[in-house]
Amino acid sequence: MMTDVSASADPPFRLSMLVNDRRYRSLTFQVIVFILVMAGLWWLIDNTVRNLALMGKSFNFGFLFQRAGYDIPQTPIPYTSDDTHLRAAAVGLLNTLIVSILGCIAATVLGVIVGVARLSRNWLFARLMTIFVEIFRNMPLLLWILIIYAIFTEILPPPNAYRGENPAASMILFDHVALTNRYTSIPTLAMTHDPGSLDLGARVTFNWATIAFVVALVGGWFLRRVLLSHAQSVQDRTGERPLTWWRSLAVMVLPSLFLIWYFGLHLKAPTLQGFNFTGGLNVSNGLVALWLALTLYTAAFIAEIVRAGILAVSRGQSEAAFALGLRPNRTMSLVILPQALRVIIPPLISQYLNLTKNSSLAIAVGYMDLRGTLGGTTLNQTGRELEAIVLMMLTYLVLSLIISAAMNVFNARVKLKER
Amino acid sequence: MSDTHAQTVAYVRDTMLPAAAPPLRESGAVRWLRENLFSGPVNTILTILGLLIVWFLVATFWDWFAHSVWNASSLSECREIIAATWGEGARGACFAVIRERWNQYVFGFYPQSLYWRPTMTFGLLMVALAPVLFSASLTIRRVVLVITAVVTLWAMSVLGAPVGWLLFSAAVLVAGLLASERNIAWLLPFSAIYPLLGVWFLWGGSLWGPIFVLVGPLLGWVAWRMLSGVSPLLATVAALLVTLLFWMGLAGEAARDAENILSLSIESVRSDRFGGFLLSLTIGVAGIALSLPLGIMLALARRSDMFLIKSLAVIFIEFIRGVPLITLLFVASLLLNYFLPPGTSFDIILRVIIMVTIFAAAYMAEVIRGGLAALPRGQYEAADALGLDYWKAQRLIVLPQALKISIPGIVSTFIGMFKDTTLVTFVGLYDPLKSMSDAVRANIAWKGIYWEPFVFVGAIFFLICFGMSRYSMYLERRLQRGHR
Numbered sequence: 001m002m003t004d005v006s007a008s009a010d011p012p013f014r015l016s017m018l019v020n021d022r023r024y025r026s027l028t029f030q031v032i033v034f035i036l037v038m039a040g041l042w043w044l045i046d047n048t049v050r051n052l053a054l055m056g057k058s059f060n061f062g063f064l065f066q067r068a069g070y071d072i073p074q075t076p077i078p079y080t081s082d083d084t085h086l087r088a089a090a091v092g093l094l095n096t097l098i099v100s101i102l103g104c105i106a107a108t109v110l111g112v113i114v115g116v117a118r119l120s121r122n123w124l125f126a127r128l129m130t131i132f133v134e135i136f137r138n139m140p141l142l143l144w145i146l147i148i149y150a151i152f153t154e155i156l157p158p159p160n161a162y163r164g165e166n167p168a169a170s171m172i173l174f175d176h177v178a179l180t181n182r183y184t185s186i187p188t189l190a191m192t193h194d195p196g197s198l199d200l201g202a203r204v205t206f207n208w209a210t211i212a213f214v215v216a217l218v219g220g221w222f223l224r225r226v227l228l229s230h231a232q233s234v235q236d237r238t239g240e241r242p243l244t245w246w247r248s249l250a251v252m253v254l255p256s257l258f259l260i261w262y263f264g265l266h267l268k269a270p271t272l273q274g275f276n277f278t279g280g281l282n283v284s285n286g287l288v289a290l291w292l293a294l295t296l297y298t299a300a301f302i303a304e305i306v307r308a309g310i311l312a313v314s315r316g317q318s319e320a321a322f323a324l325g326l327r328p329n330r331t332m333s334l335v336i337l338p339q340a341l342r343v344i345i346p347p348l349i350s351q352y353l354n355l356t357k358n359s360s361l362a363i364a365v366g367y368m369d370l371r372g373t374l375g376g377t378t379l380n381q382t383g384r385e386l387e388a389i390v391l392m393m394l395t396y397l398v399l400s401l402i403i404s405a406a407m408n409v410f411n412a413r414v415k416l417k418e419r
Numbered sequence: 420m421s422d423t424h425a426q427t428v429a430y431v432r433d434t435m436l437p438a439a440a441p442p443l444r445e446s447g448a449v450r451w452l453r454e455n456l457f458s459g460p461v462n463t464i465l466t467i468l469g470l471l472i473v474w475f476l477v478a479t480f481w482d483w484f485a486h487s488v489w490n491a492s493s494l495s496e497c498r499e500i501i502a503a504t505w506g507e508g509a510r511g512a513c514f515a516v517i518r519e520r521w522n523q524y525v526f527g528f529y530p531q532s533l534y535w536r537p538t539m540t541f542g543l544l545m546v547a548l549a550p551v552l553f554s555a556s557l558t559i560r561r562v563v564l565v566i567t568a569v570v571t572l573w574a575m576s577v578l579g580a581p582v583g584w585l586l587f588s589a590a591v592l593v594a595g596l597l598a599s600e601r602n603i604a605w606l607l608p609f610s611a612i613y614p615l616l617g618v619w620f621l622w623g624g625s626l627w628g629p630i631f632v633l634v635g636p637l638l639g640w641v642a643w644r645m646l647s648g649v650s651p652l653l654a655t656v657a658a659l660l661v662t663l664l665f666w667m668g669l670a671g672e673a674a675r676d677a678e679n680i681l682s683l684s685i686e687s688v689r690s691d692r693f694g695g696f697l698l699s700l701t702i703g704v705a706g707i708a709l710s711l712p713l714g715i716m717l718a719l720a721r722r723s724d725m726f727l728i729k730s731l732a733v734i735f736i737e738f739i740r741g742v743p744l745i746t747l748l749f750v751a752s753l754l755l756n757y758f759l760p761p762g763t764s765f766d767i768i769l770r771v772i773i774m775v776t777i778f779a780a781a782y783m784a785e786v787i788r789g790g791l792a793a794l795p796r797g798q799y800e801a802a803d804a805l806g807l808d809y810w811k812a813q814r815l816i817v818l819p820q821a822l823k824i825s826i827p828g829i830v831s832t833f834i835g836m837f838k839d840t841t842l843v844t845f846v847g848l849y850d851p852l853k854s855m856s857d858a859v860r861a862n863i864a865w866k867g868i869y870w871e872p873f874v875f876v877g878a879i880f881f882l883i884c885f886g887m888s889r890y891s892m893y894l895e896r897r898l899q900r901g902h903r
Contacts, residue, residue, distance in 0.1 A: 030727040037731065044758050051757045122462050123455035124469040138884035139877045140838040143852055147877075150869045357743035363845055364853065371745065385753045393742045393750075400741035 048386070061391070063382040064089070070377050072368045073284055078203045085378045092373030093395060099287060099369065100356040103294040107355060108348075110295060111302025118307050129303070136300035141358055144297055149289035149365045156181045160275050176269045178277050184288050185270040185277035192264030209263050216255035223251040286367035290359065298355045302348065309344035310336065341414045349407040353400050360396075370395060483870075486511030489518055493864035516868050517875045520859050524875070527694020527849050533623075533686060535580035537697050539588045540620040542571025544704065546595035547613035550606040552890075555897055560599045568592040614708065621701065623687035627674040634673075635665040690768045694849030696879065702768065703837040706775040710836065711829070713776060714783025715822075719813065721788055732784070739781035744839055747774045752846035771843050779836040786832055790825030791817065823898050830891035834884045841880075851876045 018028045052059060064086040071081050076094040079087055118129040136144070157169040159180045171178045178185040195208035227248055235241040259265070270280025313336050321331040362369040363376070370392060379388040443449060456466045486505050491497045497513035505511065517524070526534055545567040553559045571592065575585055591609075598605040615629035639662035646654035678684065693701065720732035739747070751770040756763075794817060802812035822829070844853040856872040859865050 026725050030725050033731070034727055047760050048757050051761055054761050117465075120462075120465060121455070121458065122465040122469070124473075125465040128469050128472060134885065135881065138834070138838075138881045138888070140841045140852060140880055142841045142844075143873060143877050143880070146853060147870075147873050150873070154869055353740075360743040360745045361842075363745065371743075375746065375749065386757055389746065389749055389754055393746050396743060396746065397738060397741035401737075 052386075057384075057386075059386060061387055063378075063384050063387070066382070068378065069381065072373065074287065074368065085374075085382070088378060089370065089374040089391070089395075092368055092370040095287075095367065095372075096356070096359055096362075096369040096399075099291055099294065099359050099362070099367070102291050103298065103355050103359065104352050106291070106295040107298035107302055107351070110299035112306050114299060114303035115306030116310070118303060119310060133300045133303050136297050137304070141293065141297045142361060142364060144293040145290060145361055145364050148293050149285065152179075152184075152285040152289050153181050158182065159272070159277060162272050162277075163275075176267065178270060178272075178280075180277070181285070183277075183282040183284050185280045185282050187267040187269045188279075188281045190266055190268040192266075193262065195263065209259070209265070212259055212263075213256060216259055217252075220252045220255055224248040227251065284367065286362065286365035289365050290362050290367050294355055294358060297358075298351055301351050301354075305344055305347045305351065306340075309340040312343045313339045338414065345407070345411045345414060349404055349411065352407065353403055356399060356403060357396065483510050483512050487514050488512070489514050491515035492519060494866065494868050495864075512871055512874070513868060514871055514875070516859060516865050516871050520865075523859065524695045524851055524855060524872075526697050527855070528692045529688060529694070529697060530686070530692065532579065533688065535575045535578040535584070536620050536623070536685075536688075538571060538574045538578060539580065539584065540617050541700065542567055542575075542588060543591055543613065543620075544617065546591060546606065547610040549595060549599055550603045550610055554603050557599070560603065561596075564592070564596050564599055568596065614705075619685075621688070621693075622690075623685045625674060625678045626683035626685075627677040628670075631670040631674045631677070632666065635662040635670060638662065638665055690766050693768060695851045695855050698768070698843070698848060699837070699840045699851060702772055702775055702840045702843065705772045706779055706836050706840070707833050709772070709776040710779035710783050710832075713780035714787055714829075714832075715818065717780055717784035718787035718791060721784060722791055736781045736784050739778055740785070744775070744778050744842055745845060747778055748842060748846045750774065767846070767848065771846065771848065775836060775839065778839075779832055782832045782835070783829060786825050786828035787821060789828065790821035790823075793824050794821050826891055826895050826898070830887055834887050837884060837887070838880065851879075 018024050048059075065084050067081075068083055068085045068088040069081050070088070072079055072088065072091050072095075074095055075091050076098060077087075077091060079091045114129050114132060118126055118133065120126050120129075156179050159178070159182060161167060161169040162171065162178060162180075169178075169180075176187045191209060195212075197205040197207050198211065199205050227244055231242050231244045268279055270277040270282070273279075276282075317335055317339065318331055321335040326334065359369060360371045362372055366372070368376075374388055374395075375392040379385055382388070440446070444453065457463045482505075486501055486509055488497045488500050488511060491500060491513065492515070494513055494516070497511070497515055501509055501511035501513075522531070522534065526537060529537060545563060549560055549564060553563055568589075572585065572589055575588065580588075595606060595609070612633065615632060619626060619629050639658035642661040643654045643658035646657050717732050717736060720728050721736065723729050723732070748771060751774040752767065755770055759765075798816055798820060799812070802816040807815065841850045841852045844850040847854075849855050849858065852873075856876070859872060860868060
């Protein structure tokens with residue numbers, strides 16, 4: 001027996017259906033929320049406009065193009081106090097990036113070592129690593145930054161302690177690095193045949209040698225890909241894989257070795273001239289302390305992530321790999337690591353993001369990062385809190401979004417392919 | 420069978436040999452050492468490396484700790500004592516600074532005569548937390564509450580609390596203990612009003628303010644009861660409206676009038692007198708209590724079917740997670756007076772609490788979203804099949820399980836937030852780590868003392884954070900239902 005569905009399906013619309021009918025209720029609710037949010041935004045903007053008018057200020061970013069008038073100790077791109085606030089902010093952003101990238105690399109290396117060591121069968125070593133992780137995870141990052149900075153400024157000798165016949169202090173690492181209470185002097189790379197620099201405009205230059213090395217490394221990596229895919233096709237055709245390791249090693253390393261020989265690249269150690277070290281790179285202790293503290297703190301978190309990732313791969317996987325006759329290192333690289341990475345990568349991304357955001361604690365050691373320039377001296381000099389802070393927050397936001405986007409691309413490559 | 424044996428086998432043993440002790444190298448400490456420390460070349464190298472690290476740490480820090488001085492009034496006096504006791508050139512810690520500046524580290528610049536008030540507040544906090552945190556085991560409750568009662572009352576009487584307040588907190592503590600013996604849920608109303616009570620104890624002022632803040636939801640509840648027969652949605656909206664209108668329109672006036680009629684005031688303390696661990700704990704506890712519900716709401720909003728709600732939640736969460744907490748604190752200290760109507764300004768600690776809360780809530784939302792996603796679809800479908808509406812399904816089926824899954828993440832967010840309370844130093848508040856230690860060093864007697872305050876403050880933070888993480892492990896074990 002058929003009933004006429006269409007006749008009973010649509011009762012005439014009544015106003016109460018906006019609330020009681022599930023089809024309309026969510027729409028009603030969203031409209032109400034939309035109105036409330038818009039009203040709230042309007043209220044905030046209206047307040048801001050009125051407050052700005054009361055203070056006689058305007059909302060514009062013109063101050064960015066005025067003369068900054070303050071010096072920045074560490075300038076990755078040329079900068080003087082005659083440059084604009086915009087350039088000062090760019091220098092600050094680059095300084096943020098420098099400490100973040102250095103921190104991410106070092107924290108990953110240390111974190112992986114500690115995380116694997118915590119799983120070691122060695123009782124003593126595993127316990128020591130547990131203590132390391134618990135101590136660094138359960139105390140504020142600011143504490144570590146302050147302690148390490150205090151070690152540098154309070155305990156290390158001043159540069160002039162390295163003077164004289166019998167100096168009170170001596171350089172470490174074969175007379176290449178000098179730790180002082182003002183800066184850490186490290187060797188620089190020097191070239192006997194400097195090829196000159198590429199001018200990108202706005203006084204930003206790139207040395208041709210740097211570009212040559214980047215090209216050599218990327219080219220080598222690309223050639224290696226070609227080699228490997230060729231080997232794969234040979235294997236698919238004939239069942240025998242040609243030996244590739246020495247060829248891929250050669251295409252990866254030889255071009256760089258050639259460039260090192262061609263440009264005469266060598267390390268130039270700092271030497272004491274008068275009261276200060278010259279010839280090397282004098283890295284401010286703010287940067288070193290911040291970098292070390294970020295590294296140790298984040299490494300403790302990464303160690304836990306790595307440990308959890310390895311533990312998440314069930315024992316049966318490695319046993320199966322051994323049963324197939326794979327050697328331990330192949331088991332690690334082909335079976336365990338790809339599965340562990342799937343678990344490790346997403347939280348690792350958020351640790352990198354945290355490290356980048358935590359680098360804003362540079363304020364505690366006077367390192368001029370983005371917050372120190374745009375959100376610090378520029379803000380205080382121009383009195384434009386609203387613009388400076390909004391711009392700073394947007395920059396950090398864009399930085400975070402870029403990092404998470406890049407890492408998500410990587411994550412998509414390693415994650416489980418579900419077919 | 421046995422016959423065959425007897426004929427073919429020359430000798431059959433009919434008594435068992437007594438079990439011999441294992442060889443020495445396969446038992447006891449030697450075996451443990453062989454297995455755990457020296458099982459192979461790599462392992463041996465690691466052991467030696469580990470011993471070297473231990474030796475280095477002990478050699479570096481041992482004499483410093485062993486020569487510590489606890490009783491002195493200045494750093495130079497410390498050094499004299501160390502030199503006199505352990506010889507010229509000996510190193511030693513001067514923990515006397517902790518002893519001398521204990522009050523400053525704990526209470527900041529809170530008026531000395533009122534130190535008993537924060538003490539009472541945190542003592543009563545344990546009573547308020549009892550039904551939430553230690554509801555499972557009577558023994559744990561007993562231990563915690565008895566220790567709390569003894570310590571709180573002792574500290575209050577030492578700090579010179581008035582007899583009336585001493586009796587009041589004794590009454591609350593004893594009532595808490597009795598309730599915990601009979602039925603811990605009786606304490607829940609106290610937990611509900613504790614936040615207002617705590618704020619009143621800490622900041623002081625008139626009691627009528629908190630009372631009229633409480634009256635708002637009460638009126639809302641009355642409105643809800645009257646209208647819930649007509650339409651549940653209407654009743655909820657009406658309850659919210661009544662509460663909000665009462666708070667915005669009437670509460671302030673009413674509190675002032677009531678105060679004029681009958682004064683219920685205690686001495687008020689301004690926010691800039693807060694400092695040290697009092698400040699950290701106030702911000703930390705408030706942030707923890709507020710960020711969990713906000714985080715749950717954000718997580719639910721992000722998983723909502725409604726496009727607008729979902730996008731708003733995504734924008735909010737990603738924005739907050741994309742910027743450093745320090746910039747949010749700067750917004751709180753520098754920009755908030757741009758966003759509020761001209762002439763208004765409100766308390767800096769409250770602003771910081773709001774910022775810390777929304778920061779933690781955004782992270783919390785992501786943690787809880789993970790828990791919600793990890794829940795099998797069947798649970799949602801079962802809730803629908805039972806005919807539960809959205810909120811009932813969330814409250815009875817989904818959230819209890821999702822929150823249980825997310826406990827480790829939630830607690831790490833709490834720990835992170837508590838550690839981040841030290842950042843308030845950059846907006847001019849006196850956190851124990853930087854501002855307070857700088858203030859101590861500003862005195863000529865303690866100029867140049869760095870390591871002892873760091874060790875002390877670090878140890879306290881470690882104890883609290885480590886305690887929280889152990890508690891989360893206990894909670895996980897307790898809530899485990901063994902279905903995997």
